[in-house]
Amino acid sequence: MNNILLNNLPLLILNQLLSLLYLSTTFLYGAHFFRDMPLAKKYKQPFLVVTVLTHLTYLGLLTSMEGYKISYSTLNLMTMVGLTLTTTYLFTEFTTKSDKTGFFVISFATGAQLISSILTSQIQNTGMTFSGVGIGVHLVAAIFGFSAIAIAGIYSILYLLLFRQIQHNRFEIFFQRLPNLEILEKLTMHAVSLGFLFLTITIFAGIFEQRASGEAITLWEPKLVTLVIIWLIYGTGIFIKPLIGWDIKHMAYLFIFLFLFITLLIVLMTFFSPTFHGLSF
Amino acid sequence: MNIISVGVNHKTAPIEIRERISLSEVQNKEFITGLISSGLAHEAMVVSTCNRTELYVVPAMHEVSCEYLKDYLISFKDARKEVRPEHFFARFYCGTARHLFEVASAIDSLVLGEGQILGQVKNAYRIAAETQCAGILLTRLCHTAFSVAKKVKTKTKIMEGAVSVSYAAVELAQKIFSNLSLKKVLLIGAGETGELAAKHIFQKNARNIVITNRTLAKAETLAEELGTNQVLPFESFRNHLHEFDIIITAVSTKEYILTEAEMHQSMIKRKLKPVIILDLGLPRNVDPDIAKLQNMFLKDIDALKHIIDKNLEKRSRELPKVNAIIEEELVAFGQWINTLKVRPTIVDLQSKFIEIKEKELERYRYKVSAEELQRMEHLTDRILKKILHHPIKMLKAPIDTTDSIPSRVNLVRNVFDLEEPNQSY
Numbered sequence: 001m002n003n004i005l006l007n008n009l010p011l012l013i014l015n016q017l018l019s020l021l022y023l024s025t026t027f028l029y030g031a032h033f034f035r036d037m038p039l040a041k042k043y044k045q046p047f048l049v050v051t052v053l054t055h056l057t058y059l060g061l062l063t064s065m066e067g068y069k070i071s072y073s074t075l076n077l078m079t080m081v082g083l084t085l086t087t088t089y090l091f092t093e094f095t096t097k098s099d100k101t102g103f104f105v106i107s108f109a110t111g112a113q114l115i116s117s118i119l120t121s122q123i124q125n126t127g128m129t130f131s132g133v134g135i136g137v138h139l140v141a142a143i144f145g146f147s148a149i150a151i152a153g154i155y156s157i158l159y160l161l162l163f164r165q166i167q168h169n170r171f172e173i174f175f176q177r178l179p180n181l182e183i184l185e186k187l188t189m190h191a192v193s194l195g196f197l198f199l200t201i202t203i204f205a206g207i208f209e210q211r212a213s214g215e216a217i218t219l220w221e222p223k224l225v226t227l228v229i230i231w232l233i234y235g236t237g238i239f240i241k242p243l244i245g246w247d248i249k250h251m252a253y254l255f256i257f258l259f260l261f262i263t264l265l266i267v268l269m270t271f272f273s274p275t276f277h278g279l280s281f
Numbered sequence: 282m283n284i285i286s287v288g289v290n291h292k293t294a295p296i297e298i299r300e301r302i303s304l305s306e307v308q309n310k311e312f313i314t315g316l317i318s319s320g321l322a323h324e325a326m327v328v329s330t331c332n333r334t335e336l337y338v339v340p341a342m343h344e345v346s347c348e349y350l351k352d353y354l355i356s357f358k359d360a361r362k363e364v365r366p367e368h369f370f371a372r373f374y375c376g377t378a379r380h381l382f383e384v385a386s387a388i389d390s391l392v393l394g395e396g397q398i399l400g401q402v403k404n405a406y407r408i409a410a411e412t413q414c415a416g417i418l419l420t421r422l423c424h425t426a427f428s429v430a431k432k433v434k435t436k437t438k439i440m441e442g443a444v445s446v447s448y449a450a451v452e453l454a455q456k457i458f459s460n461l462s463l464k465k466v467l468l469i470g471a472g473e474t475g476e477l478a479a480k481h482i483f484q485k486n487a488r489n490i491v492i493t494n495r496t497l498a499k500a501e502t503l504a505e506e507l508g509t510n511q512v513l514p515f516e517s518f519r520n521h522l523h524e525f526d527i528i529i530t531a532v533s534t535k536e537y538i539l540t541e542a543e544m545h546q547s548m549i550k551r552k553l554k555p556v557i558i559l560d561l562g563l564p565r566n567v568d569p570d571i572a573k574l575q576n577m578f579l580k581d582i583d584a585l586k587h588i589i590d591k592n593l594e595k596r597s598r599e600l601p602k603v604n605a606i607i608e609e610e611l612v613a614f615g616q617w618i619n620t621l622k623v624r625p626t627i628v629d630l631q632s633k634f635i636e637i638k639e640k641e642l643e644r645y646r647y648k649v650s651a652e653e654l655q656r657m658e659h660l661t662d663r664i665l666k667k668i669l670h671h672p673i674k675m676l677k678a679p680i681d682t683t684d685s686i687p688s689r690v691n692l693v694r695n696v697f698d699l700e701e702p703n704q705s706y
Contacts, residue, residue: 176595181457
C-alpha cells in the first residue's frame with residue numbers, strides 16, 4: 001500500500017502535530033515530576049487528554065482513507081503502541097488519582113510516536129492492509145500486549161530505582177515522588193497479567209484467522225516463535241511468586257529484560273523481516 | 282499608635298534563659314492585665330512556649346519603650362541575675378507584624394514548619410481576649426497572622442514531610458507498604474520512644490500492633506491505651522517474628538535483640554515477603570548484618586535522620602513562597618493601619634457636614650411641609666455624599682513616596698476647618 005500521508009498534506013501536518021503534542025505532554029509531566037512546577041501540574045493532564053483525542057482523530061482519518069482497514073507497518077505499529085500506552089496510562093491516572101509515573105510511561109509512548117512520524121516521511125510503502133474481525137483482534141491484541149509488556153518493564157525499572165534508594169538511604173527524588181513499592185509491585189503484576197491475557201488472545205485470534213483464511217503460515221517464523229516463548233515466560237512469571245515465593249525484585253529484572261528484548265526484536269524484525277508472518281500478498 | 286514586640290527566643294537566648302523568662306498561663310494573665318491596669322499599655326499579649334516568650338504591646342505612653350518592656354518582664358520574673366536585655370530582640374510597628382506572621386507560619390520556629398506554634402499563638406490571643414487586653418490593633422494583627430498561617434499551610438509545602446525520628450519511621454514504612462492497616466506491626470519496647478512511634482503508626486491506620494516489653498505490665502498499659510490489646514511475652518516474641526511486616530525496636534540494651542540468624546529464619550518462613558525493621562534504639566538494638574538479607578529494610582536513627590534532613594531541605598526551598606505571602610499580607614495590614622490614622626479626620630469631616638446640613642434644614646422646618654422637608658433631607662444627603670466622596674477616598678488611598686498620612690490629614694483639616702483631634706491611640 002502506498003504511503004497515504006505523503007499524498008495528503010493535512011494528514012501529514014496532523015501527524016507532525018501529534019509528535020509535538022506528545023513532546024509537550026512529556027515535558028509537562030517531566031517538569032512536574034522533577035521540578036514540581038505548578039504550571040506543569042495544572043496543564044499536564046489536559047495536554048494528555050488533548051493528545052489522546054488528537055491521536056484517535058488522526059488514526060480515524062488515516063484508516064478512513066482505506067475503508068478503515070488496518071495496515072501492517074512499523075509506522076502504524078509504533079503509532080498504535082504510543083496510543084495504547086497513553087490511553088492505558090490515562091485510564092490508570094483517572095482511576096488511581098496517581099500521576100507520579102506519567103513521565104516514564106509517556107516518554108516511551110512519545111518515543112514510539114516520534115519513530116512513527118520520522119518514518120512517515122521516509123517510507124513510500126506502508127505495507128499490506130487487513131480487514132476482518134479475526135485479524136483485527138489479532139493485531140489489536142498484539143499491540144495491547146506489547147504495551148502491557150512495556151508498562152510492566154517501565155514499572156519494574158521504577159520499582160528497582162525506589163528499592164535501591166531506600167536500601168542505600170538515598171532519599172532523593174524517586175523516594176519523594178514515586179508511589180510506594182507495594183503499589184509499583186501491584187502495577188507491574190497487573191500489567192504482566194494483562195500482557196499475558198493479550199498475548200493469549202493474539203495467539204488464539206491468529207490461529208482462528210489462519211484456519212478461516214486457509215493461508216499457509218510458517219510455524220518456525222521468528223515472530224511466531226518469539227511470541228510463544230514470551231507468552232510462556234509471562235505465564236510462568238504470574239505463577240512464580242505465589243508458587244515458589246520468588247521475590248518481586250528478581251521478577252522486575254526479568255520483566256525489564258523481556259521489555260528490552262522485545263523492543264529490540266520488534267525494531268530488528270520490522271527492518272529485516274517486514275512481511276506479515278511470511279505472507280506474500 | 283505603635284506596636285512593639287520584645288522577647289527571647291531560640292535565636293536570641295540559650296535554653297536556660299528561655300526557661301527562666303517563660304510565663305505560665307496564670308503568670309501570662311497577671312502580666313498583661315498588670316500592664317493594662319497600670320496605664321502603661323492600651324493592649325498587650327504574650328506568646329510563651331518552650332522556645333519563646335514574646336510580648337506584643339500597644340504602648341499607652343511614650344515612656345513605654347522596648348528597653349522599658351524588657352526591664353518590666355525581667356522584674357516581673359525576678360530574673361535580673363540571669364537574664365539581661367541583650368538576650369531580647371525588639372521590633373516596632375511593621376517589624377512587629379512581620380515577626381508575628383513569621384512566628385504563626387512557623388518559619389521562625391526551631392524546626393522549620395512545625396505544626397504546634399499556630400495553636401500556641403491562638404492560645405496567647407485567647408488569653409489576651411479573655412482578659413480584655415486585646416483591642417482593635419492586636420485583634421486585627423492576630424487575625425491577619427492566623428490568615429497568613431492558613432495560606433502558608435495550604436499554598437506552600439512548608440509543613441510537608443516528617444521532621445521527627447518517629448514520624449520519619451512511619452513515612453519510610455509508608456514508602457514500602459501501601460496500606461498500613463493490612464500490615465502486622467511488632468513494637469519491641471514500650472518506653473517513651475516506642476510509645477511515640479506506636480502512636481504515629483496508629484494514626485496512619487495501622488491497627489494490628491503487637492507490643493512486647495521486658496516488663497509485661499508496661500506493654501499491656503500501652504496496648505490498652507492504643508486500643509489494640511495485643512501483647513507478647515518478651516521471652517517468646519522471637520518465635521513469631523515471621524508474622525510481622527513492620528518491626529519497631531526501641532529498647533535500652535547493650536546486646537542486639539534481633540540477630541541475623543533469627544531474621545534469616547523468619548524471612549524463609551514468610552517466603553521472602555518484605556520486612557521493615559525500624560531500630561530507634563541508642564545504642565542500636567538490631568544486628569546491622571540483617572540489612573544484607575533479601576527484601577529486608579533495616580533503618581536505624583542515622584538513616585531516619587537522612588529523611589529528616591531531606592524534608593527540612595525541601596521545606597527551606599519553600600521559604601521564598603512563604604515570604605511572598607507574608608509580604609502581601611504586610612502591605613494590606615499597613616494599609617489598614619493607615620486607615621486607622623485617618624479615621625478621626627473622616628469622622629470629623631462627616632460630622633461637620635452633617636452639622637451644617639442639619640442647621641440649614643432646621644431653618645426650613647416650619648416653612649415647608651413634612652413631605653417636602655423629607656425630600657430636602659434626601660437631596661442634601663446625596664449632595665453631601667458626593668462632596669465627601671473624593672476627600673475620603675484621598676485620605677484612604679495607599680501612601681506613596683511623595684505623600685504622607687499627616688500631610689493629607691492636615692490638608693483636609695485646614696481646607697474644611699476641622700478642629701484638632703483628641704490624642705487617643
